[in-house]
Amino acid sequence: MNASWERYRSLTVALLATLMTAGMLYVISGTTFLRNKALPDSSTTTKVEDTQNIEDVTEEEDQDQVTEIKKETEDEEVDKDSINKQIEEYDTQARGLFKEKKHIEAAAVFTKAIELIDNISNNNQKQFQRQLLSLKNNRAAMYEKAGMLELALEDCEGILSLDVGHSKARTRKLRILESEKRYQEALVEICALQLRFMHDNRDKIRLGIQVPPPVSQEKINEVVSYILPTEVDRIFAKNNENLSKSLPSTYTILQLLKSFNNYNTWMGQAARDGSAPLLTQKIQDAELKALWLLKRGIRHAYDLKFNDMAEDILKALALVQADSKEKEGLEATDNYLTLLEWAGMCRHLKNDLEGALECYKLCNELSHDNVSIIVKYAGVLMDSTKYDEALKLFSNALEINPAATDALLHRANLYLVQQNAALAKKDLQKCIQLRPDNSLFARTRLATIHISNNDIESARSTLEQCDDECSEVHSYRGEIHFALGEFDDAKQEFQLAMKYDTTNPTPYVNMALTLMNTLQMTNPHVPPDMSEITSLLTKAIEIDPQFHLAYVHLGQLKLSMAKDLIEAKEVVKLYDEAMSYCRSKDEMKDVCNMRILTVAQIDAATMLGMTTLS
Numbered sequence: 001m002n003a004s005w006e007r008y009r010s011l012t013v014a015l016l017a018t019l020m021t022a023g024m025l026y027v028i029s030g031t032t033f034l035r036n037k038a039l040p041d042s043s044t045t046t047k048v049e050d051t052q053n054i055e056d057v058t059e060e061e062d063q064d065q066v067t068e069i070k071k072e073t074e075d076e077e078v079d080k081d082s083i084n085k086q087i088e089e090y091d092t093q094a095r096g097l098f099k100e101k102k103h104i105e106a107a108a109v110f111t112k113a114i115e116l117i118d119n120i121s122n123n124n125q126k127q128f129q130r131q132l133l134s135l136k137n138n139r140a141a142m143y144e145k146a147g148m149l150e151l152a153l154e155d156c157e158g159i160l161s162l163d164v165g166h167s168k169a170r171t172r173k174l175r176i177l178e179s180e181k182r183y184q185e186a187l188v189e190i191c192a193l194q195l196r197f198m199h200d201n202r203d204k205i206r207l208g209i210q211v212p213p214p215v216s217q218e219k220i221n222e223v224v225s226y227i228l229p230t231e232v233d234r235i236f237a238k239n240n241e242n243l244s245k246s247l248p249s250t251y252t253i254l255q256l257l258k259s260f261n262n263y264n265t266w267m268g269q270a271a272r273d274g275s276a277p278l279l280t281q282k283i284q285d286a287e288l289k290a291l292w293l294l295k296r297g298i299r300h301a302y303d304l305k306f307n308d309m310a311e312d313i314l315k316a317l318a319l320v321q322a323d324s325k326e327k328e329g330l331e332a333t334d335n336y337l338t339l340l341e342w343a344g345m346c347r348h349l350k351n352d353l354e355g356a357l358e359c360y361k362l363c364n365e366l367s368h369d370n371v372s373i374i375v376k377y378a379g380v381l382m383d384s385t386k387y388d389e390a391l392k393l394f395s396n397a398l399e400i401n402p403a404a405t406d407a408l409l410h411r412a413n414l415y416l417v418q419q420n421a422a423l424a425k426k427d428l429q430k431c432i433q434l435r436p437d438n439s440l441f442a443r444t445r446l447a448t449i450h451i452s453n454n455d456i457e458s459a460r461s462t463l464e465q466c467d468d469e470c471s472e473v474h475s476y477r478g479e480i481h482f483a484l485g486e487f488d489d490a491k492q493e494f495q496l497a498m499k500y501d502t503t504n505p506t507p508y509v510n511m512a513l514t515l516m517n518t519l520q521m522t523n524p525h526v527p528p529d530m531s532e533i534t535s536l537l538t539k540a541i542e543i544d545p546q547f548h549l550a551y552v553h554l555g556q557l558k559l560s561m562a563k564d565l566i567e568a569k570e571v572v573k574l575y576d577e578a579m580s581y582c583r584s585k586d587e588m589k590d591v592c593n594m595r596i597l598t599v600a601q602i603d604a605a606t607m608l609g610m611t612t613l614s
Contacts, residue, residue, distance in 0.1 A: 080127065083116060083117075083120070083128070084131075086113070086116055087113050087116065087117075087128075087131055087135075090109050090110070090112050090113035090116070091113065091135075093109050094106040094107075094109040094110050094113075094138070094142075097109060098142065101145075103142045103143075103145040103146040104142070104146045104148075106142045107139050107142035107143055107146065107148075107151075110135050110136075110138050110139035110142065111139060113135050114132065114135050114136060114139065117131065117132050117135070129162065132162075133159055133162060133163055133166060133169075136155045136158055136159050136169075137155070137159055137166070137168055137169055137172075139155055140152045140153075140155035140156050140159070140169065140172055141172070143155065144172060144175075144176065149176050149179070149180065152172065152176055153173060153176055153177075155169075156169045156170070156172050156173040156176070157173070160173070164607075164608055164609065165196055165200075167193065167196070167214065170189055170192060170193055171193065171214075173189055174186050174189040174190060174193070177189060178223065181226070183223050183226040183227045184227055184596075184600070186223055187220075187223050187224065187227065187596070187597075187600040188600050188603045188604050188607065189604070190215050190219070190220055190223060190600070190604075191597075191600045191601045191603070191604035191605075192604040192607055192608055193214045193215055194213060194214065194215055194604075195601065195604055195605055195608060195610065195613065196214075196608065197211075197213055197214045198614065199610075199614070202614070220597075224593060224596055224597065227596055228589065228592060228593055228596065231592055231595075231596055232585050232588050232589060232592050233585070235579055235588065235592060236582070236585050236588060239579060239580055239582070245350045245351065245352075246350075246545075246581075247306050247307060247310060247349050247350065248349060248544070248546055249503065249505070249543060249544035249545075249546065249547070250304055250306060250503050251501065251503040251504050251505070251543070251544065252544065252546075253306050253349060254304065255441075255472075257301070258441075259406060259409060259410070259441050260372055260375065260376070260406045261371075261372060261404065261405060261406045262372045266298060266301075267302055269298070270295075270298045270299045270301065270302035271302065273295045273298070273299060274299070275299070276296055276299050276300060276303065276305075276308075279292055279295055279296035279299055280296065282295075283296065288325060288326055288329040289316075289319060289326070290316040290319040290320050290323075290326040290327075290329065290330055290339070291316075291329055291330055291333060291335055293312045293313070293315055293316035293319070294312070294313060294316045294330070294335060294338065294339050294342065296312050297309045297310075297311075297312030297313035297316065297342065298313075298342065300312060306349070309346065310346040310349065310350065313339070313342045313343055313346050314343060314346055314347070316339055316343075317339060317340075317343040317359075320336070320339065336366075337363060337366050337367055337370075337373075340359045340360075340362050340363045340366070341359070341360075341363055341372075341373055341376070343359045344356045344357075344359030344360045344363065344373075344376060344377075344380070345376060347359060348376075348379070348380050348383070351583040353380055353383060353384050356380045357377075357380050357381070357384070360373060360376060360377035360380060361377075363377070364377060369400050371397045371400055371401050371404045371406070371407060372406065374393050374394075374396060374397040374400075374407070375393075375394070375397055375404070375406050375407050375410055377393055378390040378391075378393035378394050378397070378407075378410065378411075378414075379410060381393065382410075382413075382414055382417070383584070385586070387414060387417075387418060390414055391411070391414065394407050394410065394411040394414070398411075403434050405431045405434050405435050405439070405442070408427040408428070408430055408431045408434075408442075409427070409428070409431055409441055409442055409445075411427050412424040412425075412427035412428045412431070412442075412445060413445070415427065416445070416448075416449075421449050421452070421453075424445070424449065425446065425449050428442045428443075428445050428446040428449070429442075429446065432446070436465070437465075440466055440467065440470060440472070440473070443462050443463060443465070443466055444463070444466070444472055444473065444476055446462050447459040447462045447463050447476050447480075448476075450462060451476075451479060451480065451483060454483075456480055456483055456484060459476070459480055460477075460480055463476055463477060463480075469500050470500065471496075471497045471498070471500040471501030471504040471507065472497070472501075472504065472506070473497075474493045474494070474496040474497035474500065474507070475493070475494065475497040475504070475506050475507045475510060477493045478490045478491070478492075478493030478494040478497065478507065478510055478511075478514070479510065481493060482510075482514055487514060487517075487518040490510075490514050491511065491514055491515075491518075494507040494510050494511040494514065495507075495511070497510075498511070502543075503543055504543075505539075505540035505541075505543040505544040505547045505550060506540075508536045508537070508539050508540040508543070508550075509536070509537060509540045509547070509549060509550050509553060511536050512533045512536035512537045512540075512553065513553065515529065515532060515533050515536070516533050516557070530557065530561055533557060534554065534557060534558070537550050537553055537554040537557065538554065541554065545581050546581045546582075546583075548578055548581070548582065548587060548590060548591050549590070551574060551575060551577070551578035551591055552578075552590055552591060552594050554574065555571045555574050555575055555578075555591075555594055555598065556594065558570065558571050558574065559571045559598060559601075559613065562612065562613060563612065564611050564612055565602055565605055565606065565610075565611060565612065565613070568598065568601070568602050568605075568612075568613055569602060571598050572595060572598055572599055572602070575591050575592075575594055575595040575598065576595070578591045579591050579592060579595070601613055
């Protein structure tokens with residue numbers, strides 16, 4: 001149940017990250033752009049007097065620039081006044097046509113004015129550049145109004161080649177690209193607007209002065225949402241050929257095994273069967289080896305050597321499938337069902353969902369009322385996104401044994417995946433009621449729901465009866481302290497969580513996020529210790545290479561610290577590494593989302609001629 005359990009496990013960290021978003025370093029991510037007031041999109045704006053939507057080609061000239069141009073052209077034989085007069089006449093004529101909604105005709109008149117400037121020698125064109133930009137921008141507006149979008153784009157690109165910071169042309173280009181569903185190109189334009197905005201308002205941003213960005217978060221999210229499905233499909237298909245079959249982390253597998261009610265039973269039997277070296281000797285001596293391979297595999301699970309576990313158990317299965325005598329030997333000792341159950345678990349952990357379903361289907365045929373097997377079977381269906389079939393199996397398990405807390409616990413997990421917190425809460429509360437002294441998982445999941453509902457006291461109360469030396473409990477308590485603004489207490493809890501289980505990656509990420517936000521909330525002018533934060537996030541990935549949320553936060557942090565675009569491109573490689581461990585498209589979404597934004601920012605910076613993202 002690797003993927004579903006991973007979602008289950010990461011709910012807490014995701015919640016903490018959400019709580020901290022407001023205080024994090026400014027990193028570009030998604031939104032709607034403000035429509036260009038010069039020429040709003042007629043399909044999406046309220047009625048505005050059209051005469052207000054054309055730039056004035058003569059007003060508000062930069063006096064310093066005019067003085068400079070005069071100095072440069074004192075000796076030039078250009079009748080500036082005569083040319084200006086002709087431009088004004090064309091401008092007045094085009095405005096009249098625009099007011100009459102004769103957009104193509106207006107564009108033709110703007111073209112005459114542009115040609116007037118184009119015919120001047122290159123040395124003399126400088127003094128008319130501002131007018132040329134305004135004329136081209138107005139002509140682009142006419143083309144856009146007339147539905148001649150390629151011509152409008154051509155003008156926008158021409159303007160931006162002369163003035164990379166021309167926000168009106170870039171906003172129009174963005175609008176047109178979006179209307180043509182060229183979302184990746186549109187996102188690059190959004191990032192260009194944002195980067196230019198951040199560059200121009202750098203001092204205000206550093207001082208904490210609120211400045212409305214040129215593009216809203218909602219619009220960025222919307223544009224990325226159009227790109228994401230295709231990009232996920234592309235990357236998943238590319239990675240699928242070499243999809244990692246490595247097992248989840250030791251911590252994840254152990255937490256999963258402990259969540260089933262038969263955990264203590266098989267652990268006890270594994271202890272009685274003897275050590276792995278003793279079982280190795282029995283394998284060597286035995287004529288039929290499948291039974292002893294199974295026993296040694298389970299002993300490896302007892303010793304937390306899960307790769308060895310999978311190797312032995314799947315080898316035993318292969319022997320049984322190839323040799324009828326091996327199968328008869330297991331059936332004679334009532335171990336054939338056990339082998340199928342463990343083989344199903346191993347295949348599931350290796351993300352061989354079809355193989356796992358095959359094992360559990362055989363198990364179910366041999367034993368209709370084995371609740372533990374039914375729950376594991378449902379878990380594979382969950383990870384196959386066959387939620388209705390999984391719910392049906394959970395219901396069957398609970399009909400057989402209404403007190404099956406593992407069925408309630410994992411059904412609650414499914415409800416959380418489906419974002420049905422009310423039903424999940426009901427199942428978790430029943431788990432606690434049935435087994436008040438052995439309900440760690442139910443209590444921590446229920447605490448998650450309480451925290452997400454901002455019911456801090458209920459979350460605190462839920463965790464009171466949990467083991468005081470449990471890493472997960474301290475991690476949850478740390479999150480509660482954080483939610484209350486008790487940052488020092490939160491850090492102490494996360495330190496305890498790391499102390500009690502060094503294989504739990506969650507407190508490392510939580511501690512990193514706490515450090516990142518503590519100084520920003522208490523002293524926003526003092527930057528946090530990035531080296532310690534980076535070290536914590538890196539450690540979380542070392543512990544569990546499949547902990548995707550750690551990659552997301554580490555990538556955001558490294559991007560904010562990137563000294564140049566070469567370092568920014570290293571963040572893209574980090575996200576690619578994270579996605580190589582993703583076993584499903586659903587797992588890939590968050591990382592892929594950040595990769596899309598990062599690539600767009602790098603492309604935008606390159607387009608703007610910037611060497612950094614700041």
